[in-house]
Amino acid sequence: MTEKKTTIQALQAVRGMNDILPDEAEVWEHFEDIVRDWLKSYGYRPIRMPIVEPTPLFKRAIGEVTDIVEKEMYSFEDALNGEQLTLRPEGTASCVRAVIQHKLLHGGGGHRLYYHGPMFRHERPQKGRYRQFHQIGVEALGFEGPDIDAEHILMCARLWDDLGLEDVSLELNSLGSSEERARHRAELVAYLQAHEARLDEDGKRRLHTNPLRILDTKNPELQDLVEAAPRLVDFLGEESLKHFEGVQALLKDAGVHFRINHRLVRGLDYYNRTVFEWVTTRLGAQGTVCAGGRYDGLVEQLGGRPAPAAGFAMGVERLLALWRESGGGGETAQPDVYVVHQGEQALRLAFRAAEALRGHGFAVLAHCGGGSFKSQMKKADASGAQLAVVIGEDEAAAGEVGLKPLRGPGGQQRVALEGLADAVAECLFTEEEDDGGV
Numbered sequence: 001m002t003e004k005k006t007t008i009q010a011l012q013a014v015r016g017m018n019d020i021l022p023d024e025a026e027v028w029e030h031f032e033d034i035v036r037d038w039l040k041s042y043g044y045r046p047i048r049m050p051i052v053e054p055t056p057l058f059k060r061a062i063g064e065v066t067d068i069v070e071k072e073m074y075s076f077e078d079a080l081n082g083e084q085l086t087l088r089p090e091g092t093a094s095c096v097r098a099v100i101q102h103k104l105l106h107g108g109g110g111h112r113l114y115y116h117g118p119m120f121r122h123e124r125p126q127k128g129r130y131r132q133f134h135q136i137g138v139e140a141l142g143f144e145g146p147d148i149d150a151e152h153i154l155m156c157a158r159l160w161d162d163l164g165l166e167d168v169s170l171e172l173n174s175l176g177s178s179e180e181r182a183r184h185r186a187e188l189v190a191y192l193q194a195h196e197a198r199l200d201e202d203g204k205r206r207l208h209t210n211p212l213r214i215l216d217t218k219n220p221e222l223q224d225l226v227e228a229a230p231r232l233v234d235f236l237g238e239e240s241l242k243h244f245e246g247v248q249a250l251l252k253d254a255g256v257h258f259r260i261n262h263r264l265v266r267g268l269d270y271y272n273r274t275v276f277e278w279v280t281t282r283l284g285a286q287g288t289v290c291a292g293g294r295y296d297g298l299v300e301q302l303g304g305r306p307a308p309a310a311g312f313a314m315g316v317e318r319l320l321a322l323w324r325e326s327g328g329g330g331e332t333a334q335p336d337v338y339v340v341h342q343g344e345q346a347l348r349l350a351f352r353a354a355e356a357l358r359g360h361g362f363a364v365l366a367h368c369g370g371g372s373f374k375s376q377m378k379k380a381d382a383s384g385a386q387l388a389v390v391i392g393e394d395e396a397a398a399g400e401v402g403l404k405p406l407r408g409p410g411g412q413q414r415v416a417l418e419g420l421a422d423a424v425a426e427c428l429f430t431e432e433e434d435d436g437g438v
Protein backbone atom coordinates (compact mmCIF):
# COMPACT_ATOMS: atom_id res chain seq x y z
CA MET A 1 0.00 0.00 0.00
CA THR A 2 1.45 3.34 -0.93
CA GLU A 3 0.92 6.22 1.38
CA LYS A 4 0.12 9.41 -0.39
CA LYS A 5 1.63 12.43 1.23
CA THR A 6 -0.41 15.57 1.08
CA THR A 7 1.17 18.86 1.95
CA ILE A 8 -0.94 21.03 4.12
CA GLN A 9 -1.06 24.63 3.05
CA ALA A 10 0.17 26.82 5.88
CA LEU A 11 -2.53 29.17 7.08
CA GLN A 12 -1.95 32.88 6.70
CA ALA A 13 -3.44 35.95 8.29
CA VAL A 14 -6.20 37.70 6.34
CA ARG A 15 -4.77 40.04 3.70
CA GLY A 16 -4.31 43.54 5.05
CA MET A 17 -4.49 42.36 8.68
CA ASN A 18 -1.13 42.30 10.44
CA ASP A 19 0.50 40.35 13.21
CA ILE A 20 2.46 42.62 15.48
CA LEU A 21 5.44 40.59 16.66
CA PRO A 22 7.16 41.15 20.03
CA ASP A 23 9.90 43.55 18.84
CA GLU A 24 7.26 45.75 17.31
CA ALA A 25 4.60 45.15 19.94
CA GLU A 26 6.97 46.49 22.59
CA VAL A 27 7.22 49.72 20.64
CA TRP A 28 3.41 49.81 20.51
CA GLU A 29 3.22 49.43 24.28
CA HIS A 30 5.79 52.14 24.83
CA PHE A 31 3.76 54.40 22.53
CA GLU A 32 0.52 53.50 24.31
CA ASP A 33 2.07 54.36 27.69
CA ILE A 34 3.05 57.81 26.42
CA VAL A 35 -0.42 58.28 24.92
CA ARG A 36 -2.22 57.28 28.11
CA ASP A 37 -0.19 59.77 30.19
CA TRP A 38 -0.86 62.46 27.62
CA LEU A 39 -4.63 61.80 27.63
CA LYS A 40 -4.72 61.89 31.42
CA SER A 41 -2.86 65.17 31.48
CA TYR A 42 -5.82 66.69 29.58
CA GLY A 43 -8.45 65.03 31.76
CA TYR A 44 -9.76 62.52 29.19
CA ARG A 45 -11.29 59.28 30.47
CA PRO A 46 -11.36 55.86 28.84
CA ILE A 47 -14.40 54.24 27.27
CA ARG A 48 -14.45 50.82 25.58
CA MET A 49 -17.04 49.86 23.00
CA PRO A 50 -17.69 46.56 21.21
CA ILE A 51 -15.89 45.88 17.95
CA VAL A 52 -19.10 44.76 16.25
CA GLU A 53 -22.12 47.06 15.95
CA PRO A 54 -25.45 46.93 14.12
CA THR A 55 -24.83 47.97 10.50
CA PRO A 56 -27.48 50.75 10.51
CA LEU A 57 -25.40 52.65 13.11
CA PHE A 58 -22.60 53.28 10.62
CA LYS A 59 -24.93 53.91 7.70
CA ARG A 60 -26.75 56.55 9.66
CA ALA A 61 -23.71 58.14 11.30
CA ILE A 62 -21.10 58.10 8.55
CA GLY A 63 -23.51 58.58 5.63
CA GLU A 64 -24.68 56.31 2.80
CA VAL A 65 -22.64 58.00 0.09
CA THR A 66 -19.21 57.87 1.70
CA ASP A 67 -16.26 55.64 0.79
CA ILE A 68 -16.60 53.77 4.06
CA VAL A 69 -20.27 52.86 3.76
CA GLU A 70 -20.27 52.38 -0.01
CA LYS A 71 -17.34 50.02 -0.25
CA GLU A 72 -15.20 49.59 2.84
CA MET A 73 -17.32 47.97 5.55
CA TYR A 74 -16.97 44.38 6.69
CA SER A 75 -20.66 43.60 7.08
CA PHE A 76 -22.28 40.26 7.63
CA GLU A 77 -25.48 38.68 8.78
CA ASP A 78 -25.51 37.10 12.23
CA ALA A 79 -26.01 33.44 11.33
CA LEU A 80 -28.12 32.87 14.42
CA ASN A 81 -30.64 35.66 14.27
CA GLY A 82 -30.19 37.29 10.90
CA GLU A 83 -29.17 40.67 12.36
CA GLN A 84 -27.04 42.86 10.06
CA LEU A 85 -23.71 43.52 11.77
CA THR A 86 -20.51 45.38 10.88
CA LEU A 87 -16.94 45.31 12.18
CA ARG A 88 -16.46 48.92 13.26
CA PRO A 89 -14.72 51.01 10.59
CA GLU A 90 -14.21 53.91 13.04
CA GLY A 91 -14.99 54.74 16.65
CA THR A 92 -17.02 57.96 16.78
CA ALA A 93 -20.33 56.35 15.82
CA SER A 94 -19.94 53.62 18.47
CA CYS A 95 -18.84 56.10 21.11
CA VAL A 96 -21.83 58.36 20.49
CA ARG A 97 -24.15 55.34 20.46
CA ALA A 98 -22.77 54.29 23.85
CA VAL A 99 -23.08 57.79 25.29
CA ILE A 100 -26.74 57.96 24.19
CA GLN A 101 -27.57 54.42 25.28
CA HIS A 102 -26.19 54.99 28.78
CA LYS A 103 -27.53 58.55 29.06
CA LEU A 104 -24.11 59.94 29.95
CA LEU A 105 -25.10 63.43 28.92
CA HIS A 106 -28.32 63.53 30.97
CA GLY A 107 -26.61 64.83 34.10
CA GLY A 108 -25.57 67.98 32.22
CA GLY A 109 -21.98 69.04 31.65
CA GLY A 110 -19.57 67.63 29.15
CA HIS A 111 -17.60 64.41 28.80
CA ARG A 112 -14.03 64.06 27.63
CA LEU A 113 -13.50 60.51 26.40
CA TYR A 114 -10.95 58.38 24.59
CA TYR A 115 -10.68 54.84 23.24
CA HIS A 116 -8.21 52.86 21.24
CA GLY A 117 -8.29 49.65 19.30
CA PRO A 118 -8.67 48.00 15.92
CA MET A 119 -10.84 49.35 13.11
CA PHE A 120 -11.76 47.47 9.93
CA ARG A 121 -12.05 48.76 6.38
CA HIS A 122 -11.98 46.77 3.18
CA GLU A 123 -9.39 48.87 1.37
CA ARG A 124 -6.61 47.98 -1.03
CA PRO A 125 -3.73 47.10 1.30
CA GLN A 126 -0.59 49.18 0.83
CA LYS A 127 1.98 50.95 3.00
CA GLY A 128 0.06 52.87 5.66
CA ARG A 129 -3.30 51.45 4.58
CA TYR A 130 -4.54 48.20 6.05
CA ARG A 131 -7.79 46.32 6.46
CA GLN A 132 -7.35 46.02 10.18
CA PHE A 133 -5.68 49.13 11.52
CA HIS A 134 -5.68 50.88 14.87
CA GLN A 135 -6.90 54.23 16.01
CA ILE A 136 -6.73 56.26 19.16
CA GLY A 137 -9.93 58.27 19.24
CA VAL A 138 -10.68 61.30 21.37
CA GLU A 139 -14.21 62.68 21.72
CA ALA A 140 -15.56 65.61 23.73
CA LEU A 141 -19.34 65.66 24.04
CA GLY A 142 -21.45 68.51 25.36
CA PHE A 143 -19.06 71.36 24.53
CA GLU A 144 -20.06 73.90 21.92
CA GLY A 145 -17.38 76.59 21.95
CA PRO A 146 -14.25 76.89 19.82
CA ASP A 147 -12.22 76.24 23.00
CA ILE A 148 -12.63 72.48 22.85
CA ASP A 149 -11.74 72.40 19.14
CA ALA A 150 -8.56 74.30 19.98
CA GLU A 151 -7.91 72.03 22.97
CA HIS A 152 -7.97 69.00 20.65
CA ILE A 153 -5.52 70.57 18.25
CA LEU A 154 -3.18 71.72 21.02
CA MET A 155 -3.30 68.24 22.50
CA CYS A 156 -2.11 66.80 19.22
CA ALA A 157 0.70 69.33 18.96
CA ARG A 158 1.85 68.39 22.45
CA LEU A 159 1.82 64.67 21.64
CA TRP A 160 3.94 65.21 18.52
CA ASP A 161 6.31 67.11 20.77
CA ASP A 162 6.34 64.38 23.45
CA LEU A 163 7.10 61.81 20.76
CA GLY A 164 9.71 63.98 19.05
CA LEU A 165 7.90 63.72 15.70
CA GLU A 166 9.22 65.82 12.90
CA ASP A 167 7.49 67.31 9.88
CA VAL A 168 3.87 67.14 10.97
CA SER A 169 1.78 70.10 9.87
CA LEU A 170 -1.76 71.20 10.53
CA GLU A 171 -4.45 71.87 7.93
CA LEU A 172 -7.61 73.56 9.03
CA ASN A 173 -10.99 74.39 7.52
CA SER A 174 -14.56 75.12 8.52
CA LEU A 175 -17.50 73.27 6.99
CA GLY A 176 -20.02 75.68 8.53
CA SER A 177 -23.54 74.59 9.39
CA SER A 178 -25.69 72.26 7.30
CA GLU A 179 -27.66 75.25 5.93
CA GLU A 180 -24.45 77.00 4.95
CA ARG A 181 -23.18 73.82 3.35
CA ALA A 182 -26.45 73.44 1.42
CA ARG A 183 -26.07 76.93 -0.06
CA HIS A 184 -22.46 76.24 -0.94
CA ARG A 185 -23.42 72.88 -2.40
CA ALA A 186 -25.91 74.47 -4.81
CA GLU A 187 -23.22 76.84 -6.14
CA LEU A 188 -20.61 74.10 -6.21
CA VAL A 189 -22.85 71.77 -8.21
CA ALA A 190 -23.69 74.56 -10.67
CA TYR A 191 -19.95 75.28 -11.08
CA LEU A 192 -19.03 71.63 -11.52
CA GLN A 193 -21.91 71.02 -13.92
CA ALA A 194 -20.60 73.80 -16.09
CA HIS A 195 -17.35 71.80 -16.28
CA GLU A 196 -18.87 68.33 -16.20
CA ALA A 197 -17.07 67.18 -19.33
CA ARG A 198 -13.74 67.62 -17.52
CA LEU A 199 -14.70 65.53 -14.48
CA ASP A 200 -13.41 61.99 -14.11
CA GLU A 201 -15.74 59.06 -13.54
CA ASP A 202 -15.58 59.43 -9.78
CA GLY A 203 -16.34 63.12 -10.05
CA LYS A 204 -19.32 62.58 -12.33
CA ARG A 205 -20.75 60.04 -9.93
CA ARG A 206 -20.20 62.26 -6.89
CA LEU A 207 -21.61 65.34 -8.59
CA HIS A 208 -25.09 64.23 -7.60
CA THR A 209 -24.36 62.22 -4.49
CA ASN A 210 -21.55 63.90 -2.54
CA PRO A 211 -20.17 66.85 -4.55
CA LEU A 212 -18.16 68.19 -1.59
CA ARG A 213 -15.90 65.14 -1.87
CA ILE A 214 -14.90 66.16 -5.39
CA LEU A 215 -12.97 68.99 -3.75
CA ASP A 216 -10.47 66.60 -2.20
CA THR A 217 -9.85 64.62 -5.39
CA LYS A 218 -6.27 63.46 -5.83
CA ASN A 219 -6.56 63.48 -9.65
CA PRO A 220 -3.82 65.89 -10.84
CA GLU A 221 -5.86 66.84 -13.92
CA LEU A 222 -8.64 68.23 -11.76
CA GLN A 223 -6.52 70.30 -9.39
CA ASP A 224 -6.96 73.65 -11.13
CA LEU A 225 -10.69 73.02 -11.52
CA VAL A 226 -11.28 72.30 -7.83
CA GLU A 227 -8.88 75.04 -6.76
CA ALA A 228 -11.09 77.60 -8.51
CA ALA A 229 -14.37 76.13 -7.21
CA PRO A 230 -16.65 78.14 -4.85
CA ARG A 231 -15.17 78.11 -1.33
CA LEU A 232 -17.10 77.06 1.71
CA VAL A 233 -15.64 79.88 3.76
CA ASP A 234 -17.46 82.42 1.58
CA PHE A 235 -20.78 80.88 2.64
CA LEU A 236 -20.18 80.89 6.38
CA GLY A 237 -22.63 82.95 8.46
CA GLU A 238 -21.66 85.18 11.36
CA GLU A 239 -21.81 82.44 14.02
CA SER A 240 -19.73 79.95 12.04
CA LEU A 241 -17.16 82.59 11.17
CA LYS A 242 -16.89 83.66 14.80
CA HIS A 243 -16.37 80.05 15.83
CA PHE A 244 -13.71 79.52 13.18
CA GLU A 245 -11.90 82.70 14.16
CA GLY A 246 -12.11 81.69 17.82
CA VAL A 247 -10.28 78.45 17.10
CA GLN A 248 -7.63 80.25 15.08
CA ALA A 249 -7.05 82.85 17.80
CA LEU A 250 -6.41 80.16 20.42
CA LEU A 251 -4.02 78.34 18.09
CA LYS A 252 -2.11 81.54 17.38
CA ASP A 253 -1.86 82.29 21.12
CA ALA A 254 -0.35 78.86 21.64
CA GLY A 255 2.07 79.29 18.75
CA VAL A 256 0.60 76.38 16.76
CA HIS A 257 1.06 76.97 13.05
CA PHE A 258 -1.67 76.00 10.62
CA ARG A 259 -2.60 76.33 6.99
CA ILE A 260 -6.18 76.95 5.98
CA ASN A 261 -7.03 74.38 3.35
CA HIS A 262 -10.28 75.37 1.66
CA ARG A 263 -10.54 71.94 0.10
CA LEU A 264 -10.32 69.99 3.33
CA VAL A 265 -13.78 68.42 3.61
CA ARG A 266 -13.20 65.08 5.41
CA GLY A 267 -14.73 61.87 4.20
CA LEU A 268 -17.51 61.41 6.70
CA ASP A 269 -20.88 63.14 6.59
CA TYR A 270 -21.19 63.95 10.27
CA TYR A 271 -18.72 66.83 10.42
CA ASN A 272 -19.65 70.51 10.66
CA ARG A 273 -17.70 73.69 11.42
CA THR A 274 -14.07 72.99 12.41
CA VAL A 275 -12.29 70.18 10.59
CA PHE A 276 -8.57 69.48 10.68
CA GLU A 277 -5.91 67.06 9.57
CA TRP A 278 -2.32 66.59 10.66
CA VAL A 279 -0.25 65.59 7.66
CA THR A 280 3.34 64.63 7.00
CA THR A 281 5.36 64.39 3.84
CA ARG A 282 7.53 61.62 5.31
CA LEU A 283 5.21 58.68 4.77
CA GLY A 284 4.55 58.89 1.05
CA ALA A 285 0.97 58.87 -0.18
CA GLN A 286 -0.58 57.91 3.18
CA GLY A 287 0.42 61.13 4.90
CA THR A 288 -2.54 61.92 7.15
CA VAL A 289 -1.69 60.76 10.67
CA CYS A 290 -4.59 62.34 12.53
CA ALA A 291 -7.93 63.82 11.54
CA GLY A 292 -10.99 65.20 13.21
CA GLY A 293 -13.40 68.01 13.78
CA ARG A 294 -16.76 69.04 15.11
CA TYR A 295 -19.90 66.93 14.71
CA ASP A 296 -22.70 68.85 16.43
CA GLY A 297 -25.58 67.04 14.73
CA LEU A 298 -24.54 63.45 15.33
CA VAL A 299 -25.92 62.86 18.83
CA GLU A 300 -29.41 63.94 17.73
CA GLN A 301 -29.09 62.09 14.44
CA LEU A 302 -28.47 58.87 16.37
CA GLY A 303 -31.50 59.42 18.58
CA GLY A 304 -30.09 61.36 21.54
CA ARG A 305 -31.02 64.75 22.91
CA PRO A 306 -29.17 67.32 20.81
CA ALA A 307 -25.64 67.91 22.12
CA PRO A 308 -22.61 69.52 20.52
CA ALA A 309 -19.48 67.41 20.10
CA ALA A 310 -16.01 67.32 18.59
CA GLY A 311 -13.27 64.74 18.28
CA PHE A 312 -10.39 63.29 16.35
CA ALA A 313 -8.73 59.98 15.56
CA MET A 314 -5.09 59.12 15.08
CA GLY A 315 -3.90 56.30 12.87
CA VAL A 316 -1.55 54.31 15.11
CA GLU A 317 0.32 52.47 12.31
CA ARG A 318 1.08 55.72 10.52
CA LEU A 319 2.12 57.51 13.71
CA LEU A 320 4.42 54.65 14.68
CA ALA A 321 5.98 54.66 11.22
CA LEU A 322 6.62 58.37 11.62
CA TRP A 323 7.91 57.90 15.16
CA ARG A 324 10.48 55.43 13.86
CA GLU A 325 11.35 57.79 10.99
CA SER A 326 12.06 60.46 13.59
CA GLY A 327 14.30 58.11 15.57
CA GLY A 328 11.82 57.21 18.33
CA GLY A 329 10.46 53.98 19.74
CA GLY A 330 13.76 52.11 19.72
CA GLU A 331 13.87 50.89 23.28
CA THR A 332 12.79 47.37 24.08
CA ALA A 333 12.05 45.98 27.52
CA GLN A 334 14.90 44.11 29.20
CA PRO A 335 14.89 42.11 32.40
CA ASP A 336 16.93 43.31 35.37
CA VAL A 337 18.06 39.83 36.28
CA TYR A 338 18.50 36.46 34.54
CA VAL A 339 18.61 33.39 36.79
CA VAL A 340 20.77 30.45 35.73
CA HIS A 341 20.87 27.20 37.65
CA GLN A 342 21.91 23.59 37.47
CA GLY A 343 20.60 20.62 39.42
CA GLU A 344 17.25 19.84 40.99
CA GLN A 345 17.88 21.64 44.27
CA ALA A 346 19.25 24.62 42.40
CA LEU A 347 16.11 24.79 40.24
CA ARG A 348 13.95 25.01 43.35
CA LEU A 349 16.11 27.72 44.86
CA ALA A 350 16.13 29.54 41.50
CA PHE A 351 12.34 29.68 41.54
CA ARG A 352 12.34 31.04 45.08
CA ALA A 353 15.01 33.60 44.26
CA ALA A 354 13.19 34.76 41.13
CA GLU A 355 9.86 35.12 42.94
CA ALA A 356 11.53 36.94 45.83
CA LEU A 357 13.08 39.45 43.42
CA ARG A 358 9.79 39.94 41.53
CA GLY A 359 8.17 40.58 44.88
CA HIS A 360 10.55 43.52 45.24
CA GLY A 361 9.56 44.86 41.82
CA PHE A 362 12.46 43.59 39.71
CA ALA A 363 11.92 42.10 36.24
CA VAL A 364 13.35 38.60 36.29
CA LEU A 365 13.82 35.96 33.60
CA ALA A 366 14.32 32.51 35.13
CA HIS A 367 16.08 30.10 32.82
CA CYS A 368 13.87 27.22 31.71
CA GLY A 369 14.86 24.17 29.71
CA GLY A 370 18.19 23.09 31.24
CA GLY A 371 21.53 23.23 29.42
CA SER A 372 25.11 23.82 30.54
CA PHE A 373 26.07 26.87 32.62
CA LYS A 374 27.92 28.16 29.59
CA SER A 375 24.91 28.04 27.30
CA GLN A 376 22.69 29.50 30.02
CA MET A 377 25.13 32.38 30.54
CA LYS A 378 24.99 33.08 26.79
CA LYS A 379 21.20 33.37 27.03
CA ALA A 380 21.56 35.58 30.10
CA ASP A 381 23.83 37.88 28.16
CA ALA A 382 21.55 37.95 25.12
CA SER A 383 18.54 38.79 27.28
CA GLY A 384 19.95 42.22 27.99
CA ALA A 385 19.74 41.69 31.76
CA GLN A 386 22.11 43.71 33.93
CA LEU A 387 22.76 40.89 36.40
CA ALA A 388 22.85 37.12 36.49
CA VAL A 389 21.87 35.13 39.54
CA VAL A 390 23.92 31.92 39.40
CA ILE A 391 22.91 28.86 41.40
CA GLY A 392 24.91 25.63 41.32
CA GLU A 393 24.79 22.69 43.67
CA ASP A 394 27.16 24.37 46.15
CA GLU A 395 25.07 27.48 46.39
CA ALA A 396 21.88 25.46 46.63
CA ALA A 397 23.24 23.42 49.51
CA ALA A 398 24.18 26.62 51.36
CA GLY A 399 20.91 28.42 50.57
CA GLU A 400 22.91 31.13 48.83
CA VAL A 401 23.17 32.46 45.29
CA GLY A 402 25.91 33.93 43.12
CA LEU A 403 25.33 37.45 41.82
CA LYS A 404 27.26 38.47 38.72
CA PRO A 405 27.19 41.76 36.81
CA LEU A 406 26.71 41.10 33.09
CA ARG A 407 27.43 44.58 31.76
CA GLY A 408 29.58 46.56 34.15
CA PRO A 409 32.78 45.74 36.02
CA GLY A 410 32.98 43.57 39.14
CA GLY A 411 33.14 39.88 39.82
CA GLN A 412 30.68 37.37 41.15
CA GLN A 413 29.67 37.72 44.81
CA ARG A 414 27.82 35.25 46.95
CA VAL A 415 24.80 36.36 48.94
CA ALA A 416 22.21 34.71 51.12
CA LEU A 417 18.71 34.46 49.64
CA GLU A 418 17.40 36.87 52.29
CA GLY A 419 19.89 39.54 51.26
CA LEU A 420 19.47 39.08 47.50
CA ALA A 421 16.98 41.88 46.81
CA ASP A 422 19.17 44.43 48.63
CA ALA A 423 22.28 43.23 46.81
CA VAL A 424 20.51 43.47 43.42
CA ALA A 425 19.25 46.95 44.24
CA GLU A 426 22.72 48.04 45.20
CA CYS A 427 24.24 46.73 41.97
CA LEU A 428 21.54 48.24 39.75
CA PHE A 429 21.51 51.64 41.41
CA THR A 430 25.28 51.89 41.46
CA GLU A 431 25.34 51.03 37.76
CA GLU A 432 22.71 53.64 36.98
CA GLU A 433 24.73 56.24 38.81
CA ASP A 434 27.76 55.20 36.81
CA ASP A 435 25.75 55.49 33.56
CA GLY A 436 24.34 58.87 34.43
CA GLY A 437 27.53 60.31 35.91
CA VAL A 438 29.78 62.99 34.49
Ligand code: ATP
Pocket residue numbers: 090121123128129130131132133134135266267286288289290291292313314315316317318
Ligand atom coordinates in the same frame (compact mmCIF):
# COMPACT_ATOMS: atom_id res chain seq x y z
P1 ATP B 1 -7.57 58.37 4.19
O1 ATP B 1 -7.90 59.65 3.52
O2 ATP B 1 -6.10 58.13 4.35
O3 ATP B 1 -8.31 57.20 3.63
P2 ATP B 1 -9.63 58.68 6.14
O4 ATP B 1 -10.12 60.05 5.94
O5 ATP B 1 -10.39 57.54 5.58
O6 ATP B 1 -8.10 58.55 5.69
P3 ATP B 1 -10.29 58.71 8.93
O7 ATP B 1 -11.53 57.95 8.78
O8 ATP B 1 -10.38 60.15 9.19
O9 ATP B 1 -9.35 58.43 7.67
O10 ATP B 1 -9.36 58.05 10.04
C1 ATP B 1 -8.43 58.79 10.83
C2 ATP B 1 -7.02 58.27 10.64
O11 ATP B 1 -6.97 56.85 10.69
C3 ATP B 1 -6.41 58.60 9.30
O12 ATP B 1 -5.91 59.90 9.30
C4 ATP B 1 -5.30 57.58 9.21
O13 ATP B 1 -4.18 57.99 9.96
C5 ATP B 1 -5.92 56.38 9.85
N1 ATP B 1 -6.45 55.44 8.84
C6 ATP B 1 -7.61 55.52 8.15
N2 ATP B 1 -7.77 54.47 7.33
C7 ATP B 1 -6.67 53.69 7.51
C8 ATP B 1 -6.24 52.43 6.99
N3 ATP B 1 -6.98 51.74 6.11
N4 ATP B 1 -5.05 51.93 7.40
C9 ATP B 1 -4.28 52.60 8.30
N5 ATP B 1 -4.64 53.77 8.84
C10 ATP B 1 -5.81 54.32 8.46
Ligand code: MG
Pocket residue numbers: 067267
Ligand atom coordinates in the same frame (compact mmCIF):
# COMPACT_ATOMS: atom_id res chain seq x y z
MG1 MG C 1 -10.19 56.33 3.85
